[in-house]
Amino acid sequence: MRALVIDDSRTMRRIIVGVLRSLGFETLEAADGREALDLLESGVSVDLACIDWNMPVMNGLEFVVAVRAHREWRDVTLMMVTTESEHGQIVRALAAGAHEYLIKPFTADAIREKLQLLGLVEWEVSA
Amino acid sequence: MTLASETFRWVADLVHSRSAIQLEPGKEYLVESRLTPLARAAGDEDVDAYVRALRARGTVEALRGVVEALTTNETSWFRDAQPFRSLADHIVPELLGPTGTAPVRIWSAACSSGQEPYSIAMALADLATAGRLRVVATDLNRQVLDRARSGRYSQLEVNRGLPAPMLVQHFARAGADWEIAPALRTSITFAEHNLLDAPPAGGPFDVVFLRNVLIYFDLATKREVLRRVRRAIRPGGYLLLGAAETTIGIDDEWERVSLGRGSGYRLSTRRAA
């Protein structure tokens, strides 16, 4: 499994990348939506994109719309990871084609559980 | 900071006597982290000092607070996902049938702060259960039951395993928190209940959720709890346990049945009374 982490904060990218690697993902990073699109257009294929909303150049919502406009990228699972937390914003992101929505702040467990819901990580048998 | 072994033993005995939950050695960190806020609130230097004071002159309320602090579990929505799919895709459609009108009775045992019963109600919201769903949700911890009843959850709590489409469909923002829709709350009755007492009112149940509870008990207590659940479930009803739990080797009156990709337990027809 390969994941693309899109966030203008390198701190946040490091945190998310750390969690994803511990779950067995290979990771790529982009600092805004445009950089992320460039990666996809260059032929890099990913299973998951974790997407911040507020970023310079191209924001996360614009990125989601752009990805959904390409049939060849329809298998990419899109999860917003953002501090935008109004009810209406979550509705907008889901309507644009995001599959999941994680609100900052989050814990590592919260990322794992969202990816389990999305079928990208197995449910562990925990005692 | 390390907890004195004397402190741990006393707390473990207290919790065991009040809740039957066994705090094994190695859980010292849990005692320390859960009781530190209580110690600070009481003006004690640390948990050891707090417990010494409790042993000398602890009130019933203070002892209850200790038990509650240690028996509250962090819970996530749709934990393990599969039991809720089994419920919505296999169990409830069978119970509803083409013409049935009987209520569907579900017991969510040891429901903690309510994520499980609300997940049950959300999982069934799209089925034609209109007015027929009756969920009884119980816990021995009064404090978490009050939270469950309020239907109000923090941002961190709604982040835990709740699918975003369900969040926007069933919750509204309430200040820094999120509040569940009143329509979902009306199908659930919350009640204080100890698993070692007689079953709660509202049965016999078609389905009992008893998930990630037995793991905290010793073998004799597990057996006692399952024996009581047998009396709460109707013939042919289903028991759903946590992913790491089983009745096998504990209580032979149950048989494992597969429910789609998951599984549950039913009272064995050959021996059920």
Next chain:
Amino acid sequence: MSASIDLAAFAGTDPILTLAREVFSAMIDPDPAALRPWTGDVPALVEATYAWVDLGGETPGRVLLTTERATATRLTRGLLGLADDEPVEDADLVDAFGEIANVLGGNVKSLVPDPGALTLPTVAATSPAGPVPDLLHEVRLDWRGDVLVIALWSLS
């Protein structure tokens, strides 16, 4: 109307304090008792460091964090999971402290009626320039003995 938060609606709990506790417990310091309201006067800050985001829309406002540089360094270590003695680069401090302002600001935005867009965070060694805005609400926090002030300002 200026950006307003109906504090009365929260029955004595302060939503900004609640949000700050969530940010700390999830991402910076798991000990729930480590963050509490500051009691007494806030001392003069050594190497004061500021991070802020602005909320646009109908009710423009600003969420401003103020702390000492040493505290911002410790916050950065907390976020990145670094040991107490690990060095912190300037760029990491600016990014991490700014991200804390961003996360708090985004959550505060959800409390404000008719919120607009959130700006990207700014981090500086001086308080933001420009006309003096109105202070709407301030929370002074004590994080393991360090002071952190979270203020909500009206920009209208």
